[in-house]
Amino acid sequence: MVRAEDDSALDRAARAMAAAGVDALLVGPGADLRYLTGYHALPLERLTLLVARADGDHRLIVPRLERPRAEAAEPGVPLVDFAETDDPFKVAAAALGGLERGRLGVGDRLWSTFLLGLQDALPAAAWSRASAVTRELRMRKAPAEVDALRRAGAAIDRVHARVAGLLRPGRTESEVGRDIAELIVAEGHDDVRFVIVASGPNGASPHHETGARALAAGDAVVVDIGGSVDGYCSDSTRDYVIGAAPAGYADAHAALEAAQQAARAAARPGVTAESVDAAARDLLTAAGYGELFVHRTGHGIGLEEHEDPYIVAGNDLVLEPGMAFSIEPGVYARGRWGMRLEDIVVVTDGGCERLNTRDLAAVEVAA
């Protein structure tokens, strides 16, 4: 686990809470917990809950049988455990003593069964999203975090360098996907986060994963893959074509490459997130592909594959150095083919650094 800075993330969270008028954060297993304490907790039906208070009186509530794992993570917070037959919401309410009418920020991914239990136990509290506080910390990456993202980006580039050799007519998407998953680990990731191999018409469904479809000559193939290094994610998409490209593909891909470059050129400190989206979208719209670019241009990345800042119309967040996000315009011709080009960038003092540096051209594979 890469810690963001020398002073503790919990100290910074407590200051951010005080500034935001939030009295406590209630955070379950996931990226916020890992960021704040280093504890990589299992998502379980038993409650694990960090109570991080603006006054610094934090507690980490864990099921008794998770106590050894929690202690081993050295979370820097006093542990409170509960037995199988205890009511964990009473334990949480006790840790929130004095804040019964407080403003409580709930971890965005805490399961609703837990939020409903907390709302029952604390009926007079005011509830909001913890991310209003944690995003302000997590969105601005420290040098050690950028370094982890950089290593993950280099590792996924090495995987893409080997993908063309896996794409042979007759092989199924699933077979190729299994090979890619092995390469993601072999090239230096700690785990596989996702593998999309979307061939032919499947490429027009942006979140198609893999399936039984066999690759064939004339297929365009979208390969969108990622893993994590020291908890920080990679995520890069390249396009491959087996034999001759389908009708209309080459022109669209030229426009897509230009859109990707335009968005990257737009990404710098002081501009809004939506302006980066517009840079890609305006170019594709002018080229006649606007209707086929069905998603936002990008998403932040760090301990989560998708996190703030989102590069989307309506997001007037002003970019700052240390913000990391994807730039991934796509064009989707339903029933025929899809294409997407995705790199991760980090905003620098004067522009942005690409963490993925492979050529943007569609890679031609022999049929």
Next chain:
Amino acid sequence: MVRAEDDSALDRAARAMAAAGVDALLVGPGADLRYLTGYHALPLERLTLLVARADGDHRLIVPRLERPRAEAAEPGVPLVDFAETDDPFKVAAAALGGLERGRLGVGDRLWSTFLLGLQDALPAAAWSRASAVTRELRMRKAPAEVDALRRAGAAIDRVHARVAGLLRPGRTESEVGRDIAELIVAEGHDDVRFVIVASGPNGASPHHETGARALAAGDAVVVDIGGSVDGYCSDSTRDYVIGAAPAGYADAHAALEAAQQAARAAARPGVTAESVDAAARDLLTAAGYGELFVHRTGHGIGLEEHEDPYIVAGNDLVLEPGMAFSIEPGVYARGRWGMRLEDIVVVTDGGCERLNTRDLAAVEVAA
């Protein structure tokens, strides 16, 4: 995906809602959604939400770019999609027209960010857990579901048959874990759900996964593994010993085997879930190991690894045919060793059927 019965799960859910006084269920990606519609949705920061109404006027709300995946699942519900810049909570509120003051059951694992958005959009509604309805359906497995669990159970037994050959002194838990993960797929699972290889003192942490610790002579090793077949999970634990067992281990394991058999003998229609827990616990307590049995005796299993019914003190649910759950007493000697014996059983008309049938004795491996 195995559908539980010929009449639709949504039809049965609508009837169960009417009986429970719930006006609608709001279900995100996960097992409830898969059970009710067959749609295996991705957990995303964009809202996917099934609005299942007691009056039968259901809707499946999806982000526009997920629409192709959702349609391919043939969910049997009209789809409503929303664009990147739309407010999905307004779309959900519209699908709940007429129920603004209704009783709404929220999927237990829906992320809190979505529940908070729904609560903002529907401030006069009364909120509860969807599982109060869905557990009543999912807890009673149909024959096709039991068959999937049976196939998963047989597959994980075949993996355990090959585990002893992987446990050699000097190999790390992580290395063994990777081999087991491959075997889980090779022996017929569709995916790997979890792999616990907990050696020596790590065995005393019930949810230790795998780590860098190298196996050594004199180690007890807890191996708790599972995958899924057609969406339904396997989950079985056996104990292994490398060379000579540590002090006190053999006596404890004999008591554990007896406890496991006692709980299995107690599991039949008409008895409570807690009575099955007591059968194992009383025996271990009488043998002097009660304090070292730090968790409940079991959990239900199906589309989720852990689901209702929980086999725990305080749960007076009366068992019925078709209920499937683990029986997994354990003994944990902190700093020294752990042991756990886990089988899945399904309640039958006269008792229960074991879905895991390997011998309970600790498996001796050459040092």
